[in-house]
Amino acid sequence: xxxxxxxxxxxxxxxxxxxxxxxxxxxxxxxxxxxxxxxxxxxxxxxxxxxxxxxxxxxxxxxxxxxxxxxxxxxxxxxxxxxxxxxxxxxxxxxxxxxxxxxxxxxxxxxxxxxxxxxxxxxxxxxxxxxxxxxxxxxxxxxxxxxxxxxxxxxxxxxxxxxxxxxxxxxxxxxxxxxxxxxxxxxxxxxxxxxxxxxxxxxxxxxxxxxxxxxxxxxxxxxxxxxxxxxxxxxxxxxxxxxxxxxxxxxxxxxxxxxxxxxxxxxxxxxxxxxxxxxxxxxxxxxxxxxxxxxxxxxxxxxxxxxxxxxxxxxxxxxxxxxxxxxxxxxxxxxxxxxxxxxxxxxxxxxxxxxxxxxxxxxxxxxxxxxxxxxxxxxxxxxxxxxxxxxxxxxxxxxxxxxxxxxxxxxxxxxxxxxxxxxxxxxxxxxxxxxxxxxxxxxxxxxxxxxxxxxxxxxxxxxxxxxxxxxxxxxxxxxxxxxxxxxxxxxxxxxxxxxxxxxxxxxxxxxxxxxxxxxxxxxxxxxxxxxxxxxxxxxxxxxxxxxxxxxxxxxxxxxxxxxxxxxxxxxxxxxxxxxxxxxxxxxxxxxxxxxxxxxxxxxxxxxxxxxxxxxxxxxxxxxxxxxxxxxxxxxxxxxxxxxxxxxxxxxxxxxxxxxxxxxxxxxxxxxxxxxxxxxxxxxxxxxxxxxxxxxxxxxxxxxxxxxxxxxxxxxxxxxxxxxxx
Numbered sequence: 001x002x003x004x005x006x007x008x009x010x011x012x013x014x015x016x017x018x019x020x021x022x023x024x025x026x027x028x029x030x031x032x033x034x035x036x037x038x039x040x041x042x043x044x045x046x047x048x049x050x051x052x053x054x055x056x057x058x059x060x061x062x063x064x065x066x067x068x069x070x071x072x073x074x075x076x077x078x079x080x081x082x083x084x085x086x087x088x089x090x091x092x093x094x095x096x097x098x099x100x101x102x103x104x105x106x107x108x109x110x111x112x113x114x115x116x117x118x119x120x121x122x123x124x125x126x127x128x129x130x131x132x133x134x135x136x137x138x139x140x141x142x143x144x145x146x147x148x149x150x151x152x153x154x155x156x157x158x159x160x161x162x163x164x165x166x167x168x169x170x171x172x173x174x175x176x177x178x179x180x181x182x183x184x185x186x187x188x189x190x191x192x193x194x195x196x197x198x199x200x201x202x203x204x205x206x207x208x209x210x211x212x213x214x215x216x217x218x219x220x221x222x223x224x225x226x227x228x229x230x231x232x233x234x235x236x237x238x239x240x241x242x243x244x245x246x247x248x249x250x251x252x253x254x255x256x257x258x259x260x261x262x263x264x265x266x267x268x269x270x271x272x273x274x275x276x277x278x279x280x281x282x283x284x285x286x287x288x289x290x291x292x293x294x295x296x297x298x299x300x301x302x303x304x305x306x307x308x309x310x311x312x313x314x315x316x317x318x319x320x321x322x323x324x325x326x327x328x329x330x331x332x333x334x335x336x337x338x339x340x341x342x343x344x345x346x347x348x349x350x351x352x353x354x355x356x357x358x359x360x361x362x363x364x365x366x367x368x369x370x371x372x373x374x375x376x377x378x379x380x381x382x383x384x385x386x387x388x389x390x391x392x393x394x395x396x397x398x399x400x401x402x403x404x405x406x407x408x409x410x411x412x413x414x415x416x417x418x419x420x421x422x423x424x425x426x427x428x429x430x431x432x433x434x435x436x437x438x439x440x441x442x443x444x445x446x447x448x449x450x451x452x453x454x455x456x457x458x459x460x461x462x463x464x465x466x467x468x469x470x471x472x473x474x475x476x477x478x479x480x481x482x483x484x485x486x487x488x489x490x491x492x493x494x495x496x497x498x499x500x501x502x503x504x505x506x507x508x509x510x511x512x513x514x515x516x517x518x519x520x521x522x523x524x525x526x527x528x529x530x531x532x533x534x535x536x537x538x539x540x541x542x543x544x545x546x547x548x549x550x551x552x553x554x555x556x557x558x559x560x561x562x563x564x565x566x567x568x569x570x571x572x573x574x575x576x577x578x579x580x581x582x583x584x585x586x587x588x589x590x591x592x593x594x595x596x597x598x599x600x601x602x603x604x605x606x607x608x609x610x611x612x613x614x615x616x617x618x619x620x621x622x623x624x625x626x627x628x629x630x631x632x633x634x635x636x637x638x639x640x641x642x643x644x645x646x647x648x649x650x651x652x653x654x655x656x657x658x659x660x661x662x663x664x665x666x667x668x669x670x671x672x673x674x675x676x677x678x679x680x681x682x683x684x685x686x687x688x689x690x691x692x693x694x695x696x697x698x699x700x701x702x703x704x705x706x707x708x709x710x711x712x713x714x715x716x717x718x719x720x721x722x723x724x725x
Contacts, residue, residue: 029064036061053308054263054460057426063418071425073318078412081325083317084424086370087335091411092402097366098373099398100125100176100339101391106149106499108163116167118391122399125174125206125373128153128164135180135215137223137555140503141511148500156507156550161193170194174206176251176339176373178299181222182232183210183249185554187239188541195546204244207297207339209251210236212565213274213444217453218256220570224558226445229565232558233278234285235530237295239538248337250278250296254316257453258301259345260571261461264312264427269434270453271298272319273444276435279327280443293324293333301343302362302374308427309362311420313338313369315428319435340366341375347382348577350584351477352489355379356393363397367407368414374398382575384491451569458572468576469713478577479712482584482623507550514548522547527557579713580624583720587626590724598724600627601651603642605658605666608635615657618686621706622655625716639670647677652723655706657686664693671701682723 037045049061060067068074076082079089088095101123105111115126129152133143139156140148148154155161170190179186187208191201212229216222222229236249254271262270275296282292300316302309317336324334342362347355356379363376376397378390386394401407414420441447448454467473474480522544530537541554587598600622604611619632630649636642646654654674658666663685671683688707689697697705706715 029062032062053305054463055265055308055427055430057423057430059423063422065418068418068421068425071421073425073428074416074421078415081321081331081334083321083335084314085412085415087317087337087372091370092367092408093411096402096408097371098125098174099123099395099402100127100174100373100375101395101398102127102129102341102375102377104129104152104385106131106152106154106385106494107503108153108155108160111153111164112166112168114388114391115164117388118395119168119173121392121395123395125176126168127176127375130155130177130179130186134551135178136219137180137182137185137552137559139507139550139552140500141505141507142552143500143504146496146500148503149494149496154499154503155189156503156552157510157548158189158192158196158545159510160506161189162196165193170205171199171203174373175204175208176206176297177208178251178253179208179210181210181212181215181224181229182555182558183208183251184232184236184538184541184558185551187236187247187249188538188545188554189551191244191538192542192545195542201244202246205246207248207251207337209249209297211251211253211274213277213448214253214256216565216568217448217571218573221567222565223555224564225562226565228558228561230278230281231285231530231561234282234287235537237282237287237291239536240295241291243538248295248297250275250292251299251339252278252296253299255299255301255341255344256571256573257457258303258343259573260454260457261345261464261574261576262457263460264303264305264308264315265430265434266453266457266460267300268312268316268319268427268431269438270444271300271316272323272431273435273438273447275320276323276439277444279323289324289327289329290333293327293329297337297339297372300338300340301345302340302366302369303343304346304358304362306361306365307420307423309365310369310414311423311427313340313366313371314420314424315431317370318424318428319431322432323435338371339373339375340369340371342366342377344377344381345574345576346475347377347379347575348475348478349382349581350577351483351486352380352383354477355381356397357476359394359397363401364407367401370412380489383489385494448568449566454569454571461572461574464576465579466711468580469711470709471712472709475577475580478580479624481620482626484623484626484628510548510550516548519544519548519553523549523553523557526554527560530557531561583624583713583716584626586720590720594724596652596724598625598627598720599649599651600629600653600655601631601646601649602629602655602657603631603646603670604635605637605639605642605656605670606635606662610659611635611657614686617708618655618657618706621712622653622716624712625720627653627716627719639666639673643670643673643677646674646681652680653682653684653719655684655686656702660687660690663687663689663697667697667702668700671697675701682719684719 040048051059073082073084078085078091103115105114131152131154132147132150134155240247240249252275254267257267257270279292320336321334342359346358359376366374376394378386378394380390438447468479526540526544529540590598602618604615619629622629674681682703685702685705
């Protein structure tokens with residue numbers, strides 16, 4: 001668009017705006033505030049209408065222009081330093097984000113079949129997920145822990161990689177691989193694969209990246225020393241600059257902190273602190289700030305708090321740009337490249353199809369936040385390996401967002417929204433403060449050794465768990481609105497022992513068929529080249545692969561250079577729903593173990609219209625724990641009829657449901673009757689008792705109370721243990 005065309009865009013005269021809005025008198029914040037306070041009828045405004053997030057940010061009920069008028073990033077435009085509004089001038093209009101779905105099939109042949117299929121149906125980038133052996137640098141024939149094929153692709157030899165990538169054009173398909181503590185062995189394997197195909201490494205695009213501190217945080221230890229990992233990283237940055245300029249080789253993972261239950265601020269702060277650690281280590285090895293920063297890609301998770309996730313990505317770019325500038329980097333190298341994945345932490349085993357809806361909002365926030373590439377996790381990820389259907393649904397979600405919802409227009413859609421811009425600024429400031437705290441503790445490596453991030457994230461996770469247990473926060477289908485009639489998804493039985501034996505046999509056959517003396521010579525050359533400070537050990541590693549060396553052989557060389565790194569307390573990676581899923585499983589096991597069903601009878605006494613909301617609440621409350629609920633549709637006129645119905649049902653738990661006003665008279669009679677006839681029956685009351693009545697009710701035979709805000713998990717867990725022990 002030329003300057004002339006900009007001048008020719010028609011503009012609605014100001015007089016039209018004035019005439020339109022003059023019919024409605026403007027309201028001020030003060031006027032609205034007074035009306036709001038009056039409507040609260042004595043409840044404090046701050047308590048009712050201002051909420052505090054896990055990030056310790058006060059969310060206001062309304063945002064105004066004055067809230068953003070002093071924010072420093074508000075004057076920036078997309079593609080300009082600061083980069084809150086994105087790193088590209090044309091946003092997604094000129095280049096949409098890459099649909100970079102993970103393929104985690106365990107064998108090269110299965111991986112290839114899935115990858116070729118998906119790349120032909122809208123996916124335009126590929127993420128290869130290594131199994132635990134591959135990330136730990138162990139070949140299948142040397143695995144003693146049964147990890148072959150678990151969590152991803154089992155890869156050891158050049159033949160394996162060729163089988164996995166057969167028919168995939170790496171000249172047009174960006175490749176992303178998280179390689180663990182060092183990416184050098186994986187880069188050598190991929191480069192050798194290209195060499196066999198007659199293609200130069202310069203065709204590579206994407207990221208084959210290492211994150212030794214991220215791997216340490218998850219696993220608690222590394223197969224090589226941190227010093228060797230950083231040496232490897234420096235070699236790769238220099239090699240890629242010269243031989244594969246479109247390839248990034250550092251993949252900084254913020255995801256583990258999210259997946260352990262951390263906040264948006266913690267995910268950013270610990271992610272950029274890790275990036276800073278690498279900048280410093282690269283500087284010690286004569287790699288410039290600009291080269292190191294360009295080599296980095298950041299990985300973030302996308303949680304369910306829609307606006308928070310948008311602001312998180314914008315804030316992350318702001319913080320990183322400021323850091324690179326402080327290190328003396330050129331403005332353009334402060335652009336943060338972001339690969340995001342929808343959250344594993346928020347996904348549930350119960351009512352798993354709800355995960356599709358969660359993915360939708362999470363992916364939407366990623367697009368609004370300006371990701372460069374994205375993976376939408378399969379809805380059945382917590383249950384089983386993804387099949388063609390779940391991969392298709394996840395892939396098509398991104399295609400719909402691009403092509404049907406047309407979210408590639410306009411550039412930076414949320415830009416200027418007062419709430420999002422204010423939230424961006426607040427997250428960025430808090431993340432900066434936390435990052436500074438890490439710096440004062442000696443940097444990210446030292447802070448991990450001291451268990452600083454682990455303790456902080458664990459505390460945040462405990463707060464999240466408390467919110468779910470008290471149902472202040474909802475997981476639909478799990479701690480709210482459960483579906484006890486759902487048919488569980490069937491997980492195919494994977495014989496990992498047989499898989500491991502097959503993969504080990506193939507690797508052993510490769511060793512026997514090759515020229516071991518030649519590969520040993522090449523590995524020795526790689527070791528010498530790596531250790532003498534040379535800047536091209538990658539070529540020697542590639543030569544070793546072409547001579548028959550395996551991925552594990554290269555890792556062994558790196559591991560022999562010096563003693564392994566530190567052992568630390570790892571993060572506790574988990575899903576938010578796990579404790580509630582345990583309740584459901586336990587309830588399903590009770591009939592087989594005890595010969596009885598876990599049943600609650602709701603004894604509603606009084607007016608049907610008055611009791612329906614409390615009765616419905618009661619039913620949903622107990623179903624969260626997998627209890628079958630009886631009597632919910634019945635309303636009794638008196639305690640005698642209610643008691644007869646409860647006892648006739650055989651239920652071991654009775655939930656009394658009536659009005660607070662009626663409880664003083666009916667609870668002693670009903671509880672007494674039930675306990676006299678069946679001493680083992682447990683009696684609960686719907687509603688929070690008045691302080692002066694609770695002890696009276698308990699003395700009458702009431703065992704407990706359930707109400708809004710009670711710890712749902714603890715109460716239901718106790719009921720299962722006490723009633724069905």
